[in-house]
Structures are given as C-alpha cells and as structure tokens.
Amino acid sequence: MTMKTLTLFCCCLSISHFIFAQNAIDIEIAQLDSIVNSKVWSKEKIPFLKKKIALSESYNDSIHIETIFYLAYYTRRSGWMEESEPIFYKALNMQAELFGKETKNYAEILSQIGILYQTIGQHDKVEDIHKESLEIRAKVYSKASPEYAVGLNNLEYV
Numbered sequence: 001m002t003m004k005t006l007t008l009f010c011c012c013l014s015i016s017h018f019i020f021a022q023n024a025i026d027i028e029i030a031q032l033d034s035i036v037n038s039k040v041w042s043k044e045k046i047p048f049l050k051k052k053i054a055l056s057e058s059y060n061d062s063i064h065i066e067t068i069f070y071l072a073y074y075t076r077r078s079g080w081m082e083e084s085e086p087i088f089y090k091a092l093n094m095q096a097e098l099f100g101k102e103t104k105n106y107a108e109i110l111s112q113i114g115i116l117y118q119t120i121g122q123h124d125k126v127e128d129i130h131k132e133s134l135e136i137r138a139k140v141y142s143k144a145s146p147e148y149a150v151g152l153n154n155l156e157y158v
Contacts, residue, residue, distance in 0.1 A: 043078045107136040130155040
C-alpha cells in the first residue's frame with residue numbers, strides 16, 4: 001500500500017466514523033422522541049427532553065429549539081415556574097438569532113412566556129409580551145386566523 005493510498009484510506013475511515021457517530025446520535029434522538037411522545041405526565045418527559053437537548057446541541061437548529069421550548073413548557077406545566085423562565089428565554093433568543101423574530105415559533109414562545117408571567121403574578125410584564133406576540137401573529141398568519149384569535153384570547157385575560 002502506498003503512502004497516498006494509506007492516507008486516503010485513513011481519511012475515509014475517519015469520515016465513516018464521523019457519519020456513524022452522527023447517525024447513532026440521530027437514532028438516539030429518534031428513540032428519545034418516541035419516549036417523550038409516549039409519556040403522559042409532564043414531569044416524566046423532562047429527563048428525556050434534557051437528554052435530547054444534550055444530544056442535539058451540536059445541530060443548533062429548529063428541532064433543538066423546539067426541544068428546549070418543550071422542556072420549558074413541561075417544566076412550567078409541572079409547577080416549576082422559576083426554572084422554566086430561563087429555558088423559555090433560551091429558546092426565544094435562539095429562535096430570534098437563527099430565524100428572526102417575525103416567525104410563528106417566536107410568537108408562540110412569547111405567548112408561553114406571557115402565560116408563565118400571568119401564572120406567577122408578574123402582571124406588569126404580561127400585557128407587553130402578549131401584545132408583541134399578537135403583532136407577530138397578525139403578520140405571519142392573518143387577523144382572520146385561529147392563531148390570531150388565540151393571541152387575542154391571551155391578551156383578554158391580562
């Protein structure tokens with residue numbers, strides 16, 4: 001075997017190990033998705049979501065952001081309000097950085113932060129957050145959409 005052939009072989013071997021490792025992570029993420037989707041109670045989902053976040057962190061994409069959002073959502077639903085706030089903001093900031101603020105997901109994350117603040121009694125923050133979410137919903141959907149109606153409904157309870 002020549003040195004050139006050996007170098008090429010080693011390079012191909014390194015690439016195949018990387019692809020295999022990446023595929024293994026994808027498979028584990030898919031397995032975690034099925035576990036998360038099968039769990040009924042919010043608290044039971046949290047450890048699986050945390051593991052999925054750790055695995056998907058290198059992707060830094062919409063799936064990773066969605067997983068962080070769901071971790072925040074289920075943390076809030078489990079009664080851990082204070083713990084959920086920084087997680088929601090992590091998802092919100094990543095969403096803004098990667099996809100911009102005028103997106104459906106940004107509006108939804110804002111809305112959930114508004115619900116969190118309403119639940120813990122920080123009413124001074126709620127109205128502005130729900131108004132911003134509603135403005136985005138008007139742009140990305142329409143004022144005749146069910147999503148816009150949800151935003152109006154959230155604002156009504158302020």
